Amino acid sequence: MKTRKDFCSFCGGRVAETYIEKEHQIRRLCLQCEKINRDNPVLVAGVIVIRDGKILLARRAEEPACGKWNYPKGHVELGETVERAAVREVTEEIGVSPELFGLLGVFSYPASPVINIAYAGTVRSELTRDAAEVSELAWFSKADIPWDSLAFEDDVEALKQICARPDFGLTVTA
Ligand SMILES: [Zn+2]
Known part of the structure; x- marks a missing residue:
C-alpha cells in the first residue's frame, strides 16, 4: 500500500527527504512550510x-x-x-x-x-x-x-x- 506523498499535507508544497538532527532520522520535510510530513498508519x-x-x-x-x-x-x-x-x-x-x-x-x-x-x-x-x-x-x-x-x-x-x-x-x- 502506497502511503507516501510528494506534496506537503499541510500546505501543498514540495517535500524532500531531509536528515532531521533531533530525530536522528531522514524525514520528508516540506520545502515551503518546513513541517515534517510523516507516514502515518x-x-x-x-x-x-x-x-x-x-x-x-x-x-x-x-x-x-x-x-x-x-x-x-x-x-x-x-x-x-x-x-x-x-x-x-x-x-x-x-x-x-x-x-x-x-x-x-x-x-x-x-x-x-x-x-x-x-x-x-x-x-x-x-x-x-x-x-x-x-x-x-x-x-x-x-x-x-x-x-x-x-x-x-x-x-x-x-x-x-x-x-x-x-x-x-x-x-x-x-
Ligand atoms: Zn508544507
Whole structure:
C-alpha cells in the first residue's frame, strides 16, 4: 500500500527527504512550510456483529482478498471519531446501523500500514442490503467460522478473541 506523498499535507508544497538532527532520522520535510510530513498508519475500524449467538461476516467482492470473508470494516475518515467510522462503514455494508457494546481490540502488524480497531456489537433489525464491495453476507456459529477463508490476519485474531469473550453479553454459540 502506497502511503507516501510528494506534496506537503499541510500546505501543498514540495517535500524532500531531509536528515532531521533531533530525530536522528531522514524525514520528508516540506520545502515551503518546513513541517515534517510523516507516514502515518492507515486506520480501519469495524464491528463484529453478533446476533442469536452467530457472527456476521461479509464476503469481499473486491481486491485485496476478493472472495474471502471478513468482519465488516472500513477506513476512518479525517474529522470523524473511530466509533462513528465503525458504525458508518458497517451500515454501508449491511444496510442497518449496528449498536456497539464495546471495544474488542486493536490489531496491528509490523509489515502492514493498517491499524485495525474492532468493536463488538449487534443489530436489532434485518439486514437490508449488500454493498457493491460485498458479494454475500452470512451468519456463522462458532463451529462454522471459515478460518481458512478469512481475508486478513486481524479477522483471524479478532474472531478468536470474540469467541473467547462472552463478557459483551454476546455469546457466540457452538
Ligand atoms: Zn508544507
